[in-house]
Amino acid sequence: MPYRHLRTHRSGSVEYLELNRPEVRNALSDVTISELTAWAEAVAVDRTVRAVVLSGAGKVFCAGADLTWFTAMARYTPDENLRDARLGARMFDLLDTLPCVLIGRIHGAALGGGSGLASVCDIVIAADDAVFGFTEVKLGIMPAMIAPYALAKIGRSAARELFLTGTRFAAQRAREIGLVHDVVAAADLDARVEHSVAEVLSSGPDAIAEAKQLLRDIWHRPPREVQDLMAQSIAARRSSAEAQEGMRAFLEKRPPDWKTVL
Numbered sequence: 682m683p684y685r686h687l688r689t690h691r692s693g694s695v696e697y698l699e700l701n702r703p704e705v706r707n708a709l710s711d712v713t714i715s716e717l718t719a720w721a722e723a724v725a726v727d728r729t730v731r732a733v734v735l736s737g738a739g740k741v742f743c744a745g746a747d748l749t750w751f752t753a754m755a756r757y758t759p760d761e762n763l764r765d766a767r768l769g770a771r772m773f774d775l776l777d778t779l780p781c782v783l784i785g786r787i788h789g790a791a792l793g794g795g796s797g798l799a800s801v802c803d804i805v806i807a808a809d810d811a812v813f814g815f816t817e818v819k820l821g822i823m824p825a826m827i828a829p830y831a832l833a834k835i836g837r838s839a840a841r842e843l844f845l846t847g848t849r850f851a852a853q854r855a856r857e858i859g860l861v862h863d864v865v866a867a868a869d870l871d872a873r874v875e876h877s878v879a880e881v882l883s884s885g886p887d888a889i890a891e892a893k894q895l896l897r898d899i900w901h902r903p904p905r906e907v908q909d910l911m912a913q914s915i916a917a918r919r920s921s922a923e924a925q926e927g928m929r930a931f932l933e934k935r936p937p938d939w940k941t942v943l
């Protein structure tokens with residue numbers, strides 16, 4: 682599918698998805714949002730995709746919401762404005778719930794919705810000179826549609842400081858608060874991302890998808906409330922063809938032959 686603001690490339694079961702509007706630092710416009718939504722809808726039902734690497738073309742990963750588009754909202758009717766906000770919220774939800782592993786490759790800057798995109802990634806690797814920030818209040822707006830995903834990553838204490846000041850912070854701080862999982866020199870970014878890709882590809886595809894779903898199902902619920910759900914999940918999983926292959930391969934000291942099982 683031809684995109685205006687995205688570039689995609691498939692290598693085996695890995696999809697490389699690049700925000701491709703470097704002249705405005707990959708700011709997220711209505712076009713970008715609708716393209717990311719269409720892309721996520723397709724990948725959500727394509728079980729041949731096991732990992733996605735999300736990156737940005739040019740100097741930075743993503744400068745967040747397209748402020749030219751946001752300022753034009755003053756001319757929108759309240760219904761049009763709300764409709765577009767809901768489309769943005771839906772895009773973040775679709776990215777957050779992809780059954781495959783979403784790996785963020787962050788360089789330069791991830792600001793506003795850029796840090797929101799990092800928040801919906803399962804694994805985030807950042808260059809050591811990358812800058813993060815929930816900068817919305819500096820612009821008189823606020824981090825609304827990205828808030829649930831950011832909060833789940835960084836917790837309420839960091840969110841209170843960072844959402845309320847809009848301050849920009851370094852990759853190392855992003856790692857300390859859980860937004861980023863590893864920080865490397867810019868020159869090592871691709872190699873480190875490929876290491877995570879390899880970790881994903883050596884694991885059971887359905888096991889990963891179910892573990893990701895389970896995380897969402899049990900998040901914020903007390904252990905006793907989810908006890909039966911967890912028992913049912915592992916009972917079904919350990920008797921599945923994929924699990925039997927994975928465990929037999931270990932016992933037979935050979936690599937597992939993972940197949941994408943629907």
Ligand code: COA
Pocket residue numbers: 704705706708740741743744745746747748749790792793794816817820
């Ligand atoms: N929306 C629309 N346009 C944006 C943009 C955004 N979020 N971020 C950058 N741009 C545009 C700039 O207006 C500029 O346009 P111009 O060439 O017509 O002047 C162009 O992209 C390059 O931006 P510039 O600031 O010169 O690039 P830089 O490489 O020096 O800095 C950033 C990059 C991302 C650090 C900086 O652009 C920035 O801080 N952007 C705003 C980030 C932000 O707070 N986003 C939150 C939105 S809710």
